[in-house]
Amino acid sequence: MRAAVCREFGAPLSIEEVMLGEPQSGEVRVAVKACGLCQSDLHYLAGAWGGKLPAIYGHEVAGIVDAVGSGVKGLGPGDRVVVSMVRWCGRCFFCVKGQPALCEAIFRLDEATPIHDMAGQPIVQGTRAAGFAESVLVHASQAVSISDDIPFESACLIGCAVMTGFGAVLNTAKVQAGDSVVVIGTGGVGLNAVQAALLAGASPLIALDINAHKLKVAAAFGASDCIESDSAAEDEVRRRTSGRGADSVIVTAGAGLAVEQALRMARRGGTVVVVGMPGSGATSRLDPAQFSHDGQRIIGSKLGSGQPAVDVRRFLSLYRERRIKLDELVSHCFGLDQINDAIDSAGRGEVIRSVMVFRG
Numbered sequence: 001m002r003a004a005v006c007r008e009f010g011a012p013l014s015i016e017e018v019m020l021g022e023p024q025s026g027e028v029r030v031a032v033k034a035c036g037l038c039q040s041d042l043h044y045l046a047g048a049w050g051g052k053l054p055a056i057y058g059h060e061v062a063g064i065v066d067a068v069g070s071g072v073k074g075l076g077p078g079d080r081v082v083v084s085m086v087r088w089c090g091r092c093f094f095c096v097k098g099q100p101a102l103c104e105a106i107f108r109l110d111e112a113t114p115i116h117d118m119a120g121q122p123i124v125q126g127t128r129a130a131g132f133a134e135s136v137l138v139h140a141s142q143a144v145s146i147s148d149d150i151p152f153e154s155a156c157l158i159g160c161a162v163m164t165g166f167g168a169v170l171n172t173a174k175v176q177a178g179d180s181v182v183v184i185g186t187g188g189v190g191l192n193a194v195q196a197a198l199l200a201g202a203s204p205l206i207a208l209d210i211n212a213h214k215l216k217v218a219a220a221f222g223a224s225d226c227i228e229s230d231s232a233a234e235d236e237v238r239r240r241t242s243g244r245g246a247d248s249v250i251v252t253a254g255a256g257l258a259v260e261q262a263l264r265m266a267r268r269g270g271t272v273v274v275v276g277m278p279g280s281g282a283t284s285r286l287d288p289a290q291f292s293h294d295g296q297r298i299i300g301s302k303l304g305s306g307q308p309a310v311d312v313r314r315f316l317s318l319y320r321e322r323r324i325k326l327d328e329l330v331s332h333c334f335g336l337d338q339i340n341d342a343i344d345s346a347g348r349g350e351v352i353r354s355v356m357v358f359r360g
């Protein structure tokens with residue numbers, strides 16, 4: 001199969017023929033129809049989190065199951081699915097607690113990559129999917145069936161951006177109707193946090209970004225107030241929240257300073273949810289006395305802290321009822337051969353979300 005291989009961080013990907021193994025017990029192979037280009041992929045490709053090379057990234061996959069290993073229940077060839085990074089066993093401490101994104105089990109695919117180049121050298125299965133390729137081999141727990149009424153290029157975004165943005169607001173912050181909410185960063189995850197907060201009845205619903213174009217898009221996704229992230233932003237948030245600060249601040253921007261800013265924007269007793277992941281080594285400063293005095297909470301949210309099998313169905317019914325926007329998230333589609341152009345344009349902040357599309 002053809003794939004976009006990262007052989008050097010920060011360098012263009014090389015489009016190569018590579019070999020993918022057969023599904024073993026509990027695994028499925030999926031013919032990729034669409035794969036989103038997520039901010040985390042850009043971070044990985046730039047080397048922000050290190051890791052071994054060569055590797056294939058891409059973790060927002062939608063496609064069609066074409067082979068299943070032994071013991072796979074409820075999925076078979078021909079099924080349309082969304083694939084996420086949440087690989088979970090259903091039995092460990094975290095899975096039993098209902099936190100599959102934190103599953104501690106080690107899977108065969110965590111220990112041995114199923115991908116090799118034509119010289120027989122292993123290629124790392126980046127982000128537990130390696131979706132910038134014509135097929136992926138994943139654990140069956142990563143694949144969730146979807147109905148026929150959603151195009152693959154919209155469905156793929158459910159696998160990360162939608163799940164993460166909605167989950168941060170609904171599962172982690174548990175936003176209630178009438179809560180004031182600030183979303184810092186209006187990329188793919190941020191826009192989904194905005195539409196989740198709208199669905200929950202947040203008011204005001206304030207979006208913050210350094211990019212004026214992205215703020216316009218955030219308004220179209222339901223933000224009531226759009227503020228350019230500059231030195232006056234904290235005062236602006238206070239002014240629009242009766243001088244108190246917001247009930248919840250969702251940090252989707254991957255920057256340590258954004259977390260510090262969020263703590264100053266949250267009200268006393270308010271909640272800051274940290275979703276965005278900066279490069280390794282980034283830190284945020286915290287004044288423990290102030291933090292304690294103000295009785296605030298900071299909560300990390302991994303992939304929306306939800307249950308993919310449940311959440312995906314929920315997103316699909318909301319999509320069908322036109323209560324959430326998925327098609328509108330996709331601003332650019334590229335073929336695999338154009339992936340380096342896609343990476344360049346996403347890096348320049350010109351797109352809402354780019355999706356790699358595989359025809360045939």
Ligand SMILES: [Zn+2]
Pocket residue numbers: 088089090091092093094095096100102103104105
């Ligand atoms: Zn588990």
Ligand SMILES: [Zn+2]
Pocket residue numbers: 038039040041059160161
């Ligand atoms: Zn992602």
